[in-house]
Amino acid sequence: MTTVALDTGVGPLLRSWRERRRISQLELALRADSSARHISFIETGRSRPSEDMVLRLAEHLDVPVRERNALLVVAGYAPRYTETALDDPAMEALREGVDRLLEGYDPYPAFVVDGLYTVVAANQGMARLLTGVAAHLLAPPVNAMRLTLHPEGLAPRIRNLREWRADLLAQMERQIALVRSAELRELYEEVAGYPVVADGDGQDWAGPSTSVPFALPLLIEHDGQLLSFVASIATFNTPMDVTVAELAIETLLPADRSTATYLRSLTAPDPAP
Incomplete structure:
Protein backbone atom coordinates (compact mmCIF):
# COMPACT_ATOMS: atom_id res chain seq x y z
CA MET A 1 0.00 0.00 0.00
CA ALA A 75 14.25 13.21 7.15
CA GLY A 76 17.24 11.36 5.65
CA TYR A 77 17.23 8.25 7.83
CA ALA A 78 16.71 4.57 7.12
CA PRO A 79 13.27 3.05 7.76
CA ARG A 80 13.00 1.62 11.27
CA TYR A 81 10.12 -0.84 10.83
CA THR A 82 10.24 -3.95 8.66
CA GLU A 83 7.40 -5.06 6.39
CA THR A 84 7.30 -8.86 6.45
CA ALA A 85 4.95 -10.88 4.24
CA LEU A 86 2.45 -12.96 6.17
CA ASP A 87 3.65 -16.15 4.48
CA ASP A 88 7.23 -15.53 5.62
CA PRO A 89 8.56 -18.21 8.02
CA ALA A 90 9.19 -15.44 10.57
CA MET A 91 5.41 -14.94 10.79
CA GLU A 92 4.62 -18.59 11.59
CA ALA A 93 3.86 -17.97 15.26
CA LEU A 94 1.61 -15.03 14.38
CA ARG A 95 -0.29 -17.05 11.77
CA GLU A 96 -0.80 -19.96 14.15
CA GLY A 97 -2.00 -17.68 16.92
CA VAL A 98 -4.48 -15.91 14.65
CA ASP A 99 -5.75 -19.23 13.28
CA ARG A 100 -6.36 -20.53 16.81
CA LEU A 101 -8.21 -17.36 17.69
CA LEU A 102 -10.45 -17.60 14.63
CA GLU A 103 -11.15 -21.29 15.19
CA GLY A 104 -11.95 -20.65 18.84
CA TYR A 105 -14.53 -18.03 17.89
CA ASP A 106 -16.41 -20.41 15.60
CA PRO A 107 -19.40 -20.78 15.07
CA TYR A 108 -19.52 -17.00 15.29
CA PRO A 109 -18.05 -15.15 12.26
CA ALA A 110 -14.52 -13.77 12.46
CA PHE A 111 -11.95 -12.69 9.89
CA VAL A 112 -8.70 -10.77 9.51
CA VAL A 113 -8.07 -7.91 7.06
CA ASP A 114 -5.03 -5.88 6.09
CA GLY A 115 -4.82 -2.14 5.55
CA LEU A 116 -6.71 -2.37 2.25
CA TYR A 117 -9.47 -4.56 3.72
CA THR A 118 -8.13 -7.63 1.94
CA VAL A 119 -9.25 -10.73 3.83
CA VAL A 120 -6.15 -12.67 4.84
CA ALA A 121 -7.87 -15.24 7.08
CA ALA A 122 -11.42 -16.21 8.10
CA ASN A 123 -13.16 -18.92 10.07
CA GLN A 124 -15.98 -21.26 9.09
CA GLY A 125 -18.49 -19.06 10.86
CA MET A 126 -17.73 -16.32 8.36
CA ALA A 127 -17.77 -18.72 5.42
CA ARG A 128 -21.29 -19.85 6.33
CA LEU A 129 -22.61 -16.31 5.90
CA LEU A 130 -21.35 -16.12 2.32
CA THR A 131 -24.01 -18.37 0.80
CA GLY A 132 -25.18 -16.91 -2.49
CA VAL A 133 -22.31 -14.44 -2.91
CA ALA A 134 -21.11 -14.17 -6.52
CA ALA A 135 -18.06 -16.28 -7.32
CA HIS A 136 -16.02 -13.34 -8.63
CA LEU A 137 -16.24 -11.67 -5.19
CA LEU A 138 -14.87 -14.81 -3.54
CA ALA A 139 -11.90 -15.16 -5.90
CA PRO A 140 -8.62 -14.17 -4.22
CA PRO A 141 -7.79 -11.56 -3.18
CA VAL A 142 -11.13 -11.24 -1.38
CA ASN A 143 -11.93 -7.71 -0.22
CA ALA A 144 -14.20 -7.29 2.80
CA MET A 145 -15.69 -3.98 1.61
CA ARG A 146 -16.53 -5.30 -1.85
CA LEU A 147 -17.90 -8.50 -0.32
CA THR A 148 -20.20 -6.53 1.96
CA LEU A 149 -21.42 -3.66 -0.23
CA HIS A 150 -21.47 -5.12 -3.75
CA PRO A 151 -25.00 -5.81 -5.11
CA GLU A 152 -23.88 -9.40 -5.77
CA GLY A 153 -22.34 -9.73 -2.34
CA LEU A 154 -23.93 -9.58 1.09
CA ALA A 155 -25.70 -6.26 0.46
CA PRO A 156 -29.05 -7.72 -0.71
CA ARG A 157 -29.30 -9.69 2.55
CA ILE A 158 -28.37 -6.84 4.90
CA ARG A 159 -31.66 -5.55 6.29
CA ASN A 160 -30.29 -2.24 7.54
CA LEU A 161 -28.00 -1.71 4.57
CA ARG A 162 -28.21 2.08 4.44
CA GLU A 163 -27.13 2.44 8.06
CA TRP A 164 -24.45 -0.26 7.83
CA ARG A 165 -23.12 1.10 4.53
CA ALA A 166 -22.88 4.63 5.96
CA ASP A 167 -20.94 3.28 8.95
CA LEU A 168 -18.48 1.34 6.76
CA LEU A 169 -17.89 4.30 4.44
CA ALA A 170 -17.29 6.57 7.43
CA GLN A 171 -14.78 4.03 8.72
CA MET A 172 -12.98 4.12 5.39
CA GLU A 173 -12.99 7.92 5.35
CA ARG A 174 -11.32 7.99 8.78
CA GLN A 175 -8.70 5.52 7.55
CA ILE A 176 -8.02 7.54 4.40
CA ALA A 177 -7.52 10.68 6.49
CA LEU A 178 -5.07 8.76 8.64
CA VAL A 179 -2.89 7.03 6.05
CA ARG A 180 -3.52 9.00 2.83
CA SER A 181 -3.35 5.89 0.64
CA ALA A 182 -4.12 6.19 -3.07
CA GLU A 183 -5.23 2.54 -3.22
CA LEU A 184 -7.56 3.01 -0.27
CA ARG A 185 -9.05 6.10 -1.88
CA GLU A 186 -9.67 4.16 -5.11
CA LEU A 187 -11.37 1.37 -3.16
CA TYR A 188 -13.54 3.89 -1.33
CA GLU A 189 -14.66 5.53 -4.57
CA GLU A 190 -15.46 2.11 -6.03
CA VAL A 191 -17.60 0.79 -3.18
CA ALA A 192 -19.24 4.18 -2.52
CA GLY A 193 -20.44 4.07 -6.12
CA TYR A 194 -22.23 0.73 -5.80
CA PRO A 195 -26.02 1.02 -6.15
CA VAL A 196 -27.88 0.66 -2.87
CA VAL A 197 -30.42 -2.14 -2.95
CA ALA A 198 -33.65 -1.69 -1.02
CA ASP A 199 -33.20 -2.68 2.61
CA GLY A 200 -34.77 -6.08 3.12
CA ASP A 201 -36.67 -5.93 -0.19
CA GLY A 202 -39.62 -4.46 1.65
CA GLN A 203 -39.92 -7.27 4.19
CA ASP A 204 -40.91 -6.48 7.76
CA TRP A 205 -38.11 -7.57 10.06
CA ALA A 206 -39.22 -5.63 13.13
CA GLY A 207 -38.60 -7.39 16.40
CA PRO A 208 -36.17 -7.71 19.27
CA SER A 209 -33.27 -8.54 16.96
CA THR A 210 -33.50 -5.18 15.18
CA SER A 211 -32.76 -3.05 18.23
CA VAL A 212 -29.43 -3.12 20.05
CA PRO A 213 -29.17 -0.25 22.56
CA PHE A 214 -25.37 -0.28 22.88
CA ALA A 215 -24.18 -0.38 19.24
CA LEU A 216 -25.36 -0.34 15.64
CA PRO A 217 -26.24 -3.93 14.74
CA LEU A 218 -25.60 -5.72 11.48
CA LEU A 219 -28.93 -7.26 10.51
CA ILE A 220 -28.46 -9.96 7.92
CA GLU A 221 -30.71 -12.70 6.62
CA HIS A 222 -29.45 -16.27 6.30
CA ASP A 223 -31.73 -18.98 4.93
CA GLY A 224 -34.82 -17.10 6.08
CA GLN A 225 -33.45 -16.41 9.56
CA LEU A 226 -32.72 -12.86 10.68
CA LEU A 227 -29.35 -12.65 12.39
CA SER A 228 -28.20 -9.71 14.47
CA PHE A 229 -24.54 -8.98 15.15
CA VAL A 230 -22.41 -6.34 16.81
CA ALA A 231 -19.01 -5.89 15.21
CA SER A 232 -15.73 -5.45 17.08
CA ILE A 233 -12.23 -4.77 15.75
CA ALA A 234 -8.96 -5.72 17.45
CA THR A 235 -5.44 -4.70 16.47
CA PHE A 236 -1.99 -5.64 17.76
CA ASN A 237 -0.48 -3.65 20.61
CA THR A 238 2.78 -1.80 19.88
CA PRO A 239 3.52 -3.46 16.53
CA MET A 240 7.11 -3.33 15.27
CA ASP A 241 6.32 -4.50 11.72
CA VAL A 242 4.26 -2.64 9.12
CA THR A 243 2.31 -5.75 8.10
CA VAL A 244 1.35 -6.54 11.69
CA ALA A 245 0.45 -2.92 12.38
CA GLU A 246 -2.10 -2.93 9.55
CA LEU A 247 -3.82 -6.19 10.46
CA ALA A 248 -7.25 -6.01 12.08
CA ILE A 249 -9.18 -8.93 13.55
CA GLU A 250 -12.91 -8.37 13.07
CA THR A 251 -15.46 -10.41 14.98
CA LEU A 252 -19.24 -10.48 14.74
CA LEU A 253 -20.74 -10.96 18.19
CA PRO A 254 -24.32 -12.31 18.29
CA ALA A 255 -26.48 -9.45 19.53
CA ASP A 256 -29.32 -11.66 20.74
CA ARG A 257 -29.91 -15.17 21.99
CA SER A 258 -31.74 -16.34 18.88
CA THR A 259 -28.74 -15.49 16.66
CA ALA A 260 -26.34 -17.34 18.95
CA THR A 261 -28.65 -20.37 19.12
CA TYR A 262 -29.09 -20.47 15.35
CA LEU A 263 -25.34 -20.29 14.66
CA ARG A 264 -24.62 -23.07 17.15
CA SER A 265 -27.29 -25.21 15.48
CA LEU A 266 -25.38 -25.02 12.20
CA THR A 267 -22.48 -26.92 13.72
CA ALA A 268 -24.44 -29.29 15.94
CA PRO A 269 -23.87 -32.97 15.07
CA ASP A 270 -26.75 -34.74 13.37
CA PRO A 271 -28.86 -36.79 15.80
CA ALA A 272 -28.17 -40.50 15.82
CA PRO A 273 -30.60 -42.50 13.67
Missing part, protein backbone atom coordinates in the same frame (compact mmCIF):
# COMPACT_ATOMS: atom_id res chain seq x y z
CA THR A 2 1.63 3.23 -1.12
CA THR A 3 1.52 6.47 0.79
CA VAL A 4 0.64 9.75 -0.86
CA ALA A 5 3.13 12.44 0.21
CA LEU A 6 1.30 15.76 0.10
CA ASP A 7 4.26 17.83 1.32
CA THR A 8 8.02 17.81 0.87
CA GLY A 9 10.36 17.82 3.84
CA VAL A 10 9.84 16.20 7.20
CA GLY A 11 8.88 19.52 8.86
CA PRO A 12 5.70 20.15 6.85
CA LEU A 13 4.75 16.49 7.20
CA LEU A 14 5.10 16.63 10.99
CA ARG A 15 3.14 19.87 11.07
CA SER A 16 0.39 18.19 9.03
CA TRP A 17 0.19 15.33 11.54
CA ARG A 18 0.15 17.74 14.47
CA GLU A 19 -2.64 19.82 12.98
CA ARG A 20 -4.59 16.67 12.14
CA ARG A 21 -4.35 15.65 15.80
CA ARG A 22 -5.34 19.18 16.85
CA ILE A 23 -2.35 19.55 19.12
CA SER A 24 -0.52 22.85 19.64
CA GLN A 25 3.24 23.13 19.27
CA LEU A 26 3.50 23.75 23.01
CA GLU A 27 1.47 20.66 23.88
CA LEU A 28 3.51 18.48 21.53
CA ALA A 29 6.73 19.92 22.96
CA LEU A 30 5.65 19.07 26.50
CA ARG A 31 4.76 15.53 25.49
CA ALA A 32 8.03 15.01 23.63
CA ASP A 33 10.24 16.68 26.28
CA SER A 34 11.21 19.46 23.91
CA SER A 35 10.39 23.14 23.47
CA ALA A 36 7.77 24.89 21.37
CA ARG A 37 10.61 26.87 19.74
CA HIS A 38 12.37 23.67 18.66
CA ILE A 39 9.13 22.18 17.31
CA SER A 40 8.55 25.38 15.36
CA PHE A 41 12.07 25.26 13.91
CA ILE A 42 11.57 21.62 12.86
CA GLU A 43 8.25 22.34 11.18
CA THR A 44 9.62 25.32 9.24
CA GLY A 45 12.77 23.49 8.19
CA ARG A 46 15.12 25.68 10.21
CA SER A 47 16.21 22.68 12.27
CA ARG A 48 16.81 19.09 11.16
CA PRO A 49 15.37 16.67 13.71
CA SER A 50 17.41 13.72 14.90
CA GLU A 51 16.22 10.21 14.15
CA ASP A 52 15.18 9.83 17.78
CA MET A 53 13.21 13.09 17.66
CA VAL A 54 11.36 12.02 14.50
CA LEU A 55 10.33 8.76 16.17
CA ARG A 56 9.43 10.52 19.42
CA LEU A 57 7.22 13.06 17.70
CA ALA A 58 5.62 10.35 15.55
CA GLU A 59 4.83 8.33 18.65
CA HIS A 60 3.19 11.26 20.44
CA LEU A 61 1.25 12.13 17.29
CA ASP A 62 0.06 8.51 16.97
CA VAL A 63 1.43 8.27 13.43
CA PRO A 64 0.86 4.83 11.85
CA VAL A 65 3.94 2.62 11.57
CA ARG A 66 4.09 2.77 7.76
CA GLU A 67 3.96 6.57 7.91
CA ARG A 68 6.73 6.63 10.53
CA ASN A 69 8.99 4.93 8.01
CA ALA A 70 8.04 7.57 5.47
CA LEU A 71 8.88 10.36 7.91
CA LEU A 72 12.28 8.82 8.62
CA VAL A 73 13.10 8.50 4.91
CA VAL A 74 12.11 12.10 4.19
Whole structure:
Protein backbone atom coordinates (compact mmCIF):
# COMPACT_ATOMS: atom_id res chain seq x y z
CA MET A 1 0.00 0.00 0.00
CA THR A 2 1.63 3.23 -1.12
CA THR A 3 1.52 6.47 0.79
CA VAL A 4 0.64 9.75 -0.86
CA ALA A 5 3.13 12.44 0.21
CA LEU A 6 1.30 15.76 0.10
CA ASP A 7 4.26 17.83 1.32
CA THR A 8 8.02 17.81 0.87
CA GLY A 9 10.36 17.82 3.84
CA VAL A 10 9.84 16.20 7.20
CA GLY A 11 8.88 19.52 8.86
CA PRO A 12 5.70 20.15 6.85
CA LEU A 13 4.75 16.49 7.20
CA LEU A 14 5.10 16.63 10.99
CA ARG A 15 3.14 19.87 11.07
CA SER A 16 0.39 18.19 9.03
CA TRP A 17 0.19 15.33 11.54
CA ARG A 18 0.15 17.74 14.47
CA GLU A 19 -2.64 19.82 12.98
CA ARG A 20 -4.59 16.67 12.14
CA ARG A 21 -4.35 15.65 15.80
CA ARG A 22 -5.34 19.18 16.85
CA ILE A 23 -2.35 19.55 19.12
CA SER A 24 -0.52 22.85 19.64
CA GLN A 25 3.24 23.13 19.27
CA LEU A 26 3.50 23.75 23.01
CA GLU A 27 1.47 20.66 23.88
CA LEU A 28 3.51 18.48 21.53
CA ALA A 29 6.73 19.92 22.96
CA LEU A 30 5.65 19.07 26.50
CA ARG A 31 4.76 15.53 25.49
CA ALA A 32 8.03 15.01 23.63
CA ASP A 33 10.24 16.68 26.28
CA SER A 34 11.21 19.46 23.91
CA SER A 35 10.39 23.14 23.47
CA ALA A 36 7.77 24.89 21.37
CA ARG A 37 10.61 26.87 19.74
CA HIS A 38 12.37 23.67 18.66
CA ILE A 39 9.13 22.18 17.31
CA SER A 40 8.55 25.38 15.36
CA PHE A 41 12.07 25.26 13.91
CA ILE A 42 11.57 21.62 12.86
CA GLU A 43 8.25 22.34 11.18
CA THR A 44 9.62 25.32 9.24
CA GLY A 45 12.77 23.49 8.19
CA ARG A 46 15.12 25.68 10.21
CA SER A 47 16.21 22.68 12.27
CA ARG A 48 16.81 19.09 11.16
CA PRO A 49 15.37 16.67 13.71
CA SER A 50 17.41 13.72 14.90
CA GLU A 51 16.22 10.21 14.15
CA ASP A 52 15.18 9.83 17.78
CA MET A 53 13.21 13.09 17.66
CA VAL A 54 11.36 12.02 14.50
CA LEU A 55 10.33 8.76 16.17
CA ARG A 56 9.43 10.52 19.42
CA LEU A 57 7.22 13.06 17.70
CA ALA A 58 5.62 10.35 15.55
CA GLU A 59 4.83 8.33 18.65
CA HIS A 60 3.19 11.26 20.44
CA LEU A 61 1.25 12.13 17.29
CA ASP A 62 0.06 8.51 16.97
CA VAL A 63 1.43 8.27 13.43
CA PRO A 64 0.86 4.83 11.85
CA VAL A 65 3.94 2.62 11.57
CA ARG A 66 4.09 2.77 7.76
CA GLU A 67 3.96 6.57 7.91
CA ARG A 68 6.73 6.63 10.53
CA ASN A 69 8.99 4.93 8.01
CA ALA A 70 8.04 7.57 5.47
CA LEU A 71 8.88 10.36 7.91
CA LEU A 72 12.28 8.82 8.62
CA VAL A 73 13.10 8.50 4.91
CA VAL A 74 12.11 12.10 4.19
CA ALA A 75 14.25 13.21 7.15
CA GLY A 76 17.24 11.36 5.65
CA TYR A 77 17.23 8.25 7.83
CA ALA A 78 16.71 4.57 7.12
CA PRO A 79 13.27 3.05 7.76
CA ARG A 80 13.00 1.62 11.27
CA TYR A 81 10.12 -0.84 10.83
CA THR A 82 10.24 -3.95 8.66
CA GLU A 83 7.40 -5.06 6.39
CA THR A 84 7.30 -8.86 6.45
CA ALA A 85 4.95 -10.88 4.24
CA LEU A 86 2.45 -12.96 6.17
CA ASP A 87 3.65 -16.15 4.48
CA ASP A 88 7.23 -15.53 5.62
CA PRO A 89 8.56 -18.21 8.02
CA ALA A 90 9.19 -15.44 10.57
CA MET A 91 5.41 -14.94 10.79
CA GLU A 92 4.62 -18.59 11.59
CA ALA A 93 3.86 -17.97 15.26
CA LEU A 94 1.61 -15.03 14.38
CA ARG A 95 -0.29 -17.05 11.77
CA GLU A 96 -0.80 -19.96 14.15
CA GLY A 97 -2.00 -17.68 16.92
CA VAL A 98 -4.48 -15.91 14.65
CA ASP A 99 -5.75 -19.23 13.28
CA ARG A 100 -6.36 -20.53 16.81
CA LEU A 101 -8.21 -17.36 17.69
CA LEU A 102 -10.45 -17.60 14.63
CA GLU A 103 -11.15 -21.29 15.19
CA GLY A 104 -11.95 -20.65 18.84
CA TYR A 105 -14.53 -18.03 17.89
CA ASP A 106 -16.41 -20.41 15.60
CA PRO A 107 -19.40 -20.78 15.07
CA TYR A 108 -19.52 -17.00 15.29
CA PRO A 109 -18.05 -15.15 12.26
CA ALA A 110 -14.52 -13.77 12.46
CA PHE A 111 -11.95 -12.69 9.89
CA VAL A 112 -8.70 -10.77 9.51
CA VAL A 113 -8.07 -7.91 7.06
CA ASP A 114 -5.03 -5.88 6.09
CA GLY A 115 -4.82 -2.14 5.55
CA LEU A 116 -6.71 -2.37 2.25
CA TYR A 117 -9.47 -4.56 3.72
CA THR A 118 -8.13 -7.63 1.94
CA VAL A 119 -9.25 -10.73 3.83
CA VAL A 120 -6.15 -12.67 4.84
CA ALA A 121 -7.87 -15.24 7.08
CA ALA A 122 -11.42 -16.21 8.10
CA ASN A 123 -13.16 -18.92 10.07
CA GLN A 124 -15.98 -21.26 9.09
CA GLY A 125 -18.49 -19.06 10.86
CA MET A 126 -17.73 -16.32 8.36
CA ALA A 127 -17.77 -18.72 5.42
CA ARG A 128 -21.29 -19.85 6.33
CA LEU A 129 -22.61 -16.31 5.90
CA LEU A 130 -21.35 -16.12 2.32
CA THR A 131 -24.01 -18.37 0.80
CA GLY A 132 -25.18 -16.91 -2.49
CA VAL A 133 -22.31 -14.44 -2.91
CA ALA A 134 -21.11 -14.17 -6.52
CA ALA A 135 -18.06 -16.28 -7.32
CA HIS A 136 -16.02 -13.34 -8.63
CA LEU A 137 -16.24 -11.67 -5.19
CA LEU A 138 -14.87 -14.81 -3.54
CA ALA A 139 -11.90 -15.16 -5.90
CA PRO A 140 -8.62 -14.17 -4.22
CA PRO A 141 -7.79 -11.56 -3.18
CA VAL A 142 -11.13 -11.24 -1.38
CA ASN A 143 -11.93 -7.71 -0.22
CA ALA A 144 -14.20 -7.29 2.80
CA MET A 145 -15.69 -3.98 1.61
CA ARG A 146 -16.53 -5.30 -1.85
CA LEU A 147 -17.90 -8.50 -0.32
CA THR A 148 -20.20 -6.53 1.96
CA LEU A 149 -21.42 -3.66 -0.23
CA HIS A 150 -21.47 -5.12 -3.75
CA PRO A 151 -25.00 -5.81 -5.11
CA GLU A 152 -23.88 -9.40 -5.77
CA GLY A 153 -22.34 -9.73 -2.34
CA LEU A 154 -23.93 -9.58 1.09
CA ALA A 155 -25.70 -6.26 0.46
CA PRO A 156 -29.05 -7.72 -0.71
CA ARG A 157 -29.30 -9.69 2.55
CA ILE A 158 -28.37 -6.84 4.90
CA ARG A 159 -31.66 -5.55 6.29
CA ASN A 160 -30.29 -2.24 7.54
CA LEU A 161 -28.00 -1.71 4.57
CA ARG A 162 -28.21 2.08 4.44
CA GLU A 163 -27.13 2.44 8.06
CA TRP A 164 -24.45 -0.26 7.83
CA ARG A 165 -23.12 1.10 4.53
CA ALA A 166 -22.88 4.63 5.96
CA ASP A 167 -20.94 3.28 8.95
CA LEU A 168 -18.48 1.34 6.76
CA LEU A 169 -17.89 4.30 4.44
CA ALA A 170 -17.29 6.57 7.43
CA GLN A 171 -14.78 4.03 8.72
CA MET A 172 -12.98 4.12 5.39
CA GLU A 173 -12.99 7.92 5.35
CA ARG A 174 -11.32 7.99 8.78
CA GLN A 175 -8.70 5.52 7.55
CA ILE A 176 -8.02 7.54 4.40
CA ALA A 177 -7.52 10.68 6.49
CA LEU A 178 -5.07 8.76 8.64
CA VAL A 179 -2.89 7.03 6.05
CA ARG A 180 -3.52 9.00 2.83
CA SER A 181 -3.35 5.89 0.64
CA ALA A 182 -4.12 6.19 -3.07
CA GLU A 183 -5.23 2.54 -3.22
CA LEU A 184 -7.56 3.01 -0.27
CA ARG A 185 -9.05 6.10 -1.88
CA GLU A 186 -9.67 4.16 -5.11
CA LEU A 187 -11.37 1.37 -3.16
CA TYR A 188 -13.54 3.89 -1.33
CA GLU A 189 -14.66 5.53 -4.57
CA GLU A 190 -15.46 2.11 -6.03
CA VAL A 191 -17.60 0.79 -3.18
CA ALA A 192 -19.24 4.18 -2.52
CA GLY A 193 -20.44 4.07 -6.12
CA TYR A 194 -22.23 0.73 -5.80
CA PRO A 195 -26.02 1.02 -6.15
CA VAL A 196 -27.88 0.66 -2.87
CA VAL A 197 -30.42 -2.14 -2.95
CA ALA A 198 -33.65 -1.69 -1.02
CA ASP A 199 -33.20 -2.68 2.61
CA GLY A 200 -34.77 -6.08 3.12
CA ASP A 201 -36.67 -5.93 -0.19
CA GLY A 202 -39.62 -4.46 1.65
CA GLN A 203 -39.92 -7.27 4.19
CA ASP A 204 -40.91 -6.48 7.76
CA TRP A 205 -38.11 -7.57 10.06
CA ALA A 206 -39.22 -5.63 13.13
CA GLY A 207 -38.60 -7.39 16.40
CA PRO A 208 -36.17 -7.71 19.27
CA SER A 209 -33.27 -8.54 16.96
CA THR A 210 -33.50 -5.18 15.18
CA SER A 211 -32.76 -3.05 18.23
CA VAL A 212 -29.43 -3.12 20.05
CA PRO A 213 -29.17 -0.25 22.56
CA PHE A 214 -25.37 -0.28 22.88
CA ALA A 215 -24.18 -0.38 19.24
CA LEU A 216 -25.36 -0.34 15.64
CA PRO A 217 -26.24 -3.93 14.74
CA LEU A 218 -25.60 -5.72 11.48
CA LEU A 219 -28.93 -7.26 10.51
CA ILE A 220 -28.46 -9.96 7.92
CA GLU A 221 -30.71 -12.70 6.62
CA HIS A 222 -29.45 -16.27 6.30
CA ASP A 223 -31.73 -18.98 4.93
CA GLY A 224 -34.82 -17.10 6.08
CA GLN A 225 -33.45 -16.41 9.56
CA LEU A 226 -32.72 -12.86 10.68
CA LEU A 227 -29.35 -12.65 12.39
CA SER A 228 -28.20 -9.71 14.47
CA PHE A 229 -24.54 -8.98 15.15
CA VAL A 230 -22.41 -6.34 16.81
CA ALA A 231 -19.01 -5.89 15.21
CA SER A 232 -15.73 -5.45 17.08
CA ILE A 233 -12.23 -4.77 15.75
CA ALA A 234 -8.96 -5.72 17.45
CA THR A 235 -5.44 -4.70 16.47
CA PHE A 236 -1.99 -5.64 17.76
CA ASN A 237 -0.48 -3.65 20.61
CA THR A 238 2.78 -1.80 19.88
CA PRO A 239 3.52 -3.46 16.53
CA MET A 240 7.11 -3.33 15.27
CA ASP A 241 6.32 -4.50 11.72
CA VAL A 242 4.26 -2.64 9.12
CA THR A 243 2.31 -5.75 8.10
CA VAL A 244 1.35 -6.54 11.69
CA ALA A 245 0.45 -2.92 12.38
CA GLU A 246 -2.10 -2.93 9.55
CA LEU A 247 -3.82 -6.19 10.46
CA ALA A 248 -7.25 -6.01 12.08
CA ILE A 249 -9.18 -8.93 13.55
CA GLU A 250 -12.91 -8.37 13.07
CA THR A 251 -15.46 -10.41 14.98
CA LEU A 252 -19.24 -10.48 14.74
CA LEU A 253 -20.74 -10.96 18.19
CA PRO A 254 -24.32 -12.31 18.29
CA ALA A 255 -26.48 -9.45 19.53
CA ASP A 256 -29.32 -11.66 20.74
CA ARG A 257 -29.91 -15.17 21.99
CA SER A 258 -31.74 -16.34 18.88
CA THR A 259 -28.74 -15.49 16.66
CA ALA A 260 -26.34 -17.34 18.95
CA THR A 261 -28.65 -20.37 19.12
CA TYR A 262 -29.09 -20.47 15.35
CA LEU A 263 -25.34 -20.29 14.66
CA ARG A 264 -24.62 -23.07 17.15
CA SER A 265 -27.29 -25.21 15.48
CA LEU A 266 -25.38 -25.02 12.20
CA THR A 267 -22.48 -26.92 13.72
CA ALA A 268 -24.44 -29.29 15.94
CA PRO A 269 -23.87 -32.97 15.07
CA ASP A 270 -26.75 -34.74 13.37
CA PRO A 271 -28.86 -36.79 15.80
CA ALA A 272 -28.17 -40.50 15.82
CA PRO A 273 -30.60 -42.50 13.67
